[in-house]
Every structure is written in structure tokens, then in C-alpha cells.
Amino acid sequence: MKQTGLTVASLAISLLAAGPLHAQQAEGNYLATLFHATPASVPDHNCVICGPATPLYSPPPDASYPLALLPLPGANGPPVKNCTFCHGVSAQGLAVAPRLAGQRAAYIQKELGAFRNHSRDNPYSALYMWNAVPNLHPETARALADYFSREAPQAAADGNRALVDQGRVLYQQGEPQANIVTCVVCHGPDAQGVGAIPRLAGLSYSYLKRRLEQWSQGYHQTAKPMPQVTQSLSAEQIDALASYLSFLDDRAASR
Ligand code: HEC
Numbered sequence: 254m255k256q257t258g259l260t261v262a263s264l265a266i267s268l269l270a271a272g273p274l275h276a277q278q279a280e281g282n283y284l285a286t287l288f289h290a291t292p293a294s295v296p297d298h299n300c301v302i303c304g305p306a307t308p309l310y311s312p313p314p315d316a317s318y319p320l321a322l323l324p325l326p327g328a329n330g331p332p333v334k335n336c337t338f339c340h341g342v343s344a345q346g347l348a349v350a351p352r353l354a355g356q357r358a359a360y361i362q363k364e365l366g367a368f369r370n371h372s373r374d375n376p377y378s379a380l381y382m383w384n385a386v387p388n389l390h391p392e393t394a395r396a397l398a399d400y401f402s403r404e405a406p407q408a409a410a411d412g413n414r415a416l417v418d419q420g421r422v423l424y425q426q427g428e429p430q431a432n433i434v435t436c437v438v439c440h441g442p443d444a445q446g447v448g449a450i451p452r453l454a455g456l457s458y459s460y461l462k463r464r465l466e467q468w469s470q471g472y473h474q475t476a477k478p479m480p481q482v483t484q485s486l487s488a489e490q491i492d493a494l495a496s497y498l499s500f501l502d503d504r505a506a507s508r
């Protein structure tokens with residue numbers, strides 16, 4: 254962003270001169286998309302943002318895009334590897350990236366939208382997911398969500414076994430006198446989720462714990478009703494819920 258002297262007006266003029274944008278480019282808001290992946294009709298322009306020495310990237314029409322610009326699902330299916338790189342082979346989760354396998358398709362799609370508009374603003378979301386989605390074509394997002402939802406989930410089973418019973422009671426009954434609602438009414442008896450309500454069964458302990466903590470820390474306040482639901486949970490109760498859910502293997506449950 255050296256050449257800030259180049260004004261918005263000159264950017265607008267060069268865009269206008271460039272003609273209609275590619276469908277995929279219109280999808281993304283990133284400057285790099287606009288200025289490096291220019292309309293195929295404009296050959297060999299220079300990037301007004303990076304300076305005259307930087308040639309623009311001109312994708313051939315309807316061809317594949319570089320990693321950041323994910324292609325439409327093609328003959329080989331959606332570009333799964335762009336996701337499994339972080340989420341693990343077969344999408345069972347890896348390090349801080351959660352399991353996607355078996356997650357509800359509608360929920361995955363909803364979250365991709367939340368990363369894209371930055372309303373899901375947890376630190377790891379901002380660090381990793383914000384850059385993974387801005388150029389996702391809606392059709393590709395739908396195809397990826399569908400693909401991952403069909404992968405068989407495995408339980409992480411990495412919580413504290415001693416807290417499982419406490420977690421189960423809390424999950425199923427809540428604690429009315431402490432203003433804690435039951436989770437089962439929304440997430441289902443096997444924590445299998447439904448529609449845009451996520452499957453929780455078998456997600457990793459550390460991921461569940463982090464999610465349950467972060468709403469009370471003020472992150473991702475648009476994820477209703479979870480900011481309210483987690484408000485009254487103590488650290489010990491979060492530990493118990495995350496432990497219980499991490500061992501829950503719902504493979505036998507209805508999908
Ligand atoms: C650079 C690493 C990285 C890449 C690439 C990546 N992810 Fe993620 N993803 C993460 C991390 C880390 C999180 C956890 C964010 C958090 O804790 O809030 C996450 C979270 C998610 C979630 C939320 C899951 C849930 O249970 O709420 C979805 C959905 C998701 N990613 C889908 C994708 C898809 C689809 C792709 C491919 C287009 C992708 N990710 C590529 C690292 C990555």
C-alpha cells in the first residue's frame with residue numbers, strides 16, 4: 254500500500270476503464286481480488302495499489318484461481334484441500350481448527366457467512382478464517398458445506414472423564430435456579446444438532462471450552478442465543494460440558 258497518493262478517484266477511474274468484472278471478482282471485496290485478478294479483457298495492466306512494477310494477475314476466463322481465490326466446484330468436486338490443509342485430513346479437526354466432518358451443512362454455511370462479514374470475531378477466526386473465505390463463491394461454499402456434512406464424524410474423546418456425569422446432567426437438565434437453560438432442547442438428545450443448530454457431539458474439548466468461554470468475553474455476539482446461554486456458566490460447568498460432549502459419539506444417532 255505504498256502509493257497512497259493514488260486516490261480513490263484514480264482507482265475508480267481505472268476500474269471503470271477496466272470494464273465489467275468477472276463474476277468471481279464481483280464476489281470478493283478484497284483489494285487484491287479487484288486489482289490483481291482483473292477482468293480478463295484487460296491484459297497486462299499494472300496494479301495501482303502495489304505500484305507500476307507489479308503486473309496484474311489476469312486469470313484466463315473461467316479457469317482456476319490461485320489458492321486465495323477458490324474455484325467453483327468443478328468436475329472433481331469442491332476444493333476440499335483448501336480446507337483440510339488446516340482442518341485435517343478427513344476434516345476431523347487439527348490443532349486449533351475444529352472438526353467439520355458431520356457438522357450440519359446449514360450451520361457450516363452460516364458460519365462461513367459470519368467469517369466473511371467478520372461478525373464471528375474470535376481471535377482464531379480472525380487469524381485463520383477471515384482470510385480463507387472472502388473469495389469463496391456462494392456455490393462453492395454450499396458444495397463444501399454439503400461435502401463436509403456427509404463425512405463421518407469421530408469423537409475427539411479428549412476431555413476430563415471425571416466430569417462426564419456432571420456435564421451430562423447439565424446438558425440434559427440445565428440448572429434452573431442458576432438461570433442455566435438445558436442444551437438438549439436445541440442441540441438434541443445426542444447433541445447431533447439440526448438445521449443451523451450445530452452438532453456438538455465429539456467436538457474437541459479445547460475447542461468447545463474456548464467457544465463456551467468466548468461468548469462471555471464479548472466475542473461473536475451475533476451467534477444468538479449462545480451469548481445469553483453461556484452468561485451464567487461457571488468455569489467448572491464449562492469444563493464439565495466440554496468434557497461430556499467431547500466423549501459423545503453420536504454416529505448411531507440419526508443424521
Ligand atoms: C489457515 C487455517 C484454516 C483454513 C485454510 C481453513 N480453516 Fe476453517 N477454521 C480454522 C480455525 C483455526 C477455526 C476455529 C476458529 C475459532 O476458533 O473461532 C476454523 C473454523 C471453521 C469453521 C467453524 C466450525 C464450527 O464448528 O463452528 C468452519 C465452518 C470452517 N472453519 C470452514 C472452513 C472451510 C469450508 C475452509 C475451506 C474453504 C476452511 N475452514 C479453511 C482454520 C482454517
Ligand code: HEC
Pocket residue numbers: 351363424434435436437438439440449450451452453456461464465475476477478479482494
Ligand atoms: C435456544 C437454542 C439453544 C440452546 C438452549 C443452546 N444452544 Fe448452543 N447453539 C445454538 C445455535 C443456534 C448455535 C449457532 C450459533 C451461531 O453461530 O450462529 C449454537 C452454537 C453452540 C456452540 C458452537 C458449536 C461450534 O461448532 O462452534 C456450542 C459449543 C454450543 N452451542 C453449546 C451449547 C451448550 C453447552 C448449551 C447449554 C448450556 C447450549 N448450546 C444451548 C442454539 C442453542
